[in-house]
Amino acid sequence: MSATRHDSPGTVPASQPALRDQFGRSIEYLRISVTDRCNFRCLYCMPETGMQWLPKSEILSYEEIAEVVRQLAPLGLRRLRITGGEPTIRPQLHELIRMLHAVPEITDIALSTNGVRLPELAPLLREVGLDRINMSVDSLRAERISHIARRTLGFDPVRAAQAAEDAGLGPIKINMVVMRGINDDEIEDIARLTLTHPWHVRFIELMPVGDMRALTWEHVVPSDEILSRLRAIAPLTPSAGPERGNGPAAYYQWAGAVGNIGVITPMTHTYCASCNRVRLTADGRLRTCLFGDHEVDLRTPLRAGEQLEPLFRQALADKPKEHQLLQMQIGGLRALSQVGG
Numbered sequence: 373m374s375a376t377r378h379d380s381p382g383t384v385p386a387s388q389p390a391l392r393d394q395f396g397r398s399i400e401y402l403r404i405s406v407t408d409r410c411n412f413r414c415l416y417c418m419p420e421t422g423m424q425w426l427p428k429s430e431i432l433s434y435e436e437i438a439e440v441v442r443q444l445a446p447l448g449l450r451r452l453r454i455t456g457g458e459p460t461i462r463p464q465l466h467e468l469i470r471m472l473h474a475v476p477e478i479t480d481i482a483l484s485t486n487g488v489r490l491p492e493l494a495p496l497l498r499e500v501g502l503d504r505i506n507m508s509v510d511s512l513r514a515e516r517i518s519h520i521a522r523r524t525l526g527f528d529p530v531r532a533a534q535a536a537e538d539a540g541l542g543p544i545k546i547n548m549v550v551m552r553g554i555n556d557d558e559i560e561d562i563a564r565l566t567l568t569h570p571w572h573v574r575f576i577e578l579m580p581v582g583d584m585r586a587l588t589w590e591h592v593v594p595s596d597e598i599l600s601r602l603r604a605i606a607p608l609t610p611s612a613g614p615e616r617g618n619g620p621a622a623y624y625q626w627a628g629a630v631g632n633i634g635v636i637t638p639m640t641h642t643y644c645a646s647c648n649r650v651r652l653t654a655d656g657r658l659r660t661c662l663f664g665d666h667e668v669d670l671r672t673p674l675r676a677g678e679q680l681e682p683l684f685r686q687a688l689a690d691k692p693k694e695h696q697l698l699q700m701q702i703g704g705l706r707a708l709s710q711v712g713g
């Protein structure tokens with residue numbers, strides 16, 4: 373029997389002051405990176421060799437992560453996403469989920485994963501309180517998966533997503549990072565998953581960040597191009613999609629499909645105005661924007677037993693109005709695996 377929720381998802385009780393940044397955006401959503409390590413080396417995310425991993429002593433323990441959440445929850449935090457690196461390679465991940473589920477204000481816990489360990493882990497993660505997953509699927513072809521991930525782990529992404537759904541971790545979101553000339557010929561095949569599965573397939577515009585010499589702006593496929601290719605198969609109508617709160621995807625549907633098709637457009641449209649998220653890095657820094665240097669160290673005060681609330685408020689006061697991704701140079705930004713993308 374899986375764990376049940378404490379109350380219905382949604383809004384902050386009126387008695388508690390919601391955390392709001394200087395532009396009035398409320399922060400109900402925290403992405404937590406539990407590791408910077410990964411069993412993949414995706415072309416767009418990490419160099420193949422030479423990654424410098426964080427020493428174990430610098431990584432927050434599960435108890436420390438739970439304490440950050442316990443201190444943020446009374447200020448309005450409601451929803452969590454566990455990410456990385458690849459979160460499922462950190463041992464005993466279910467223990468963290470169990471602790472987070474026990475925080476009374478938290479109404480929703482999601483996991484971002486490459487899916488390799490889902491067939492084995494999904495039932496236990498559900499049982500201890502995980503609500504749903506996002507899974508990265510950049511190809512359906514075994515050889516190409518190995519080429520993009522630069523690892524041969526021999527797994528079938530559709531089977532992994534199905535295992536998560538069978539364990540009760542739906543609605544399943546599938547994320548494909550589209551790269552011109554590398555996997556863009558599979559846009560249609562991956563979208564067709566929505567004809568037979570109630571999944572939300574989202575196409576992400578490649579962000580040329582981090583140390584990715586093999587990829588350039590020429591590999592970016594704008595979402596308008598993706599959508600027009602899908603419209604050439606059959607008309608798409610706008611759909612509500614699965615998002616709670618202000619998610620970044622816009623959703624569409626083919627007539628008769630049981631799932632939705634979404635696009636996430638960091639390169640061609642910014643969604644900063646509705647950004648409701650902050651990030652906790654694996655080494656305990658609170659980042660208020662995925663890009664740029666807006667971060668506050670929580671680990672030092674946490675380990676000194678200090679209260680974190682003044683630091684949360686300071687971090688939010690500094691949350692930028694919008695990111696500068698389009699104005700920045702390729703390679704000048706940290707890879708998403710390091711900031712909990």
Ligand code: SAM
Nearest residue numbers: 416417457458484485486508578579708709713
């Ligand atoms: N390992 C997990 C996974 O792959 O889903 C979670 C961490 S991964 C850094 C989180 C998300 O960031 C994935 O959906 C991945 O595809 C996306 N991502 C990483 N680097 C990216 C880039 N350069 N451009 C666009 N999306 C990127």
Ligand code: SF4
Nearest residue numbers: 410412414417457486
């Ligand atoms: Fe690992 Fe996810 Fe980055 Fe791929 S995108 S290298 S799976 S952290």
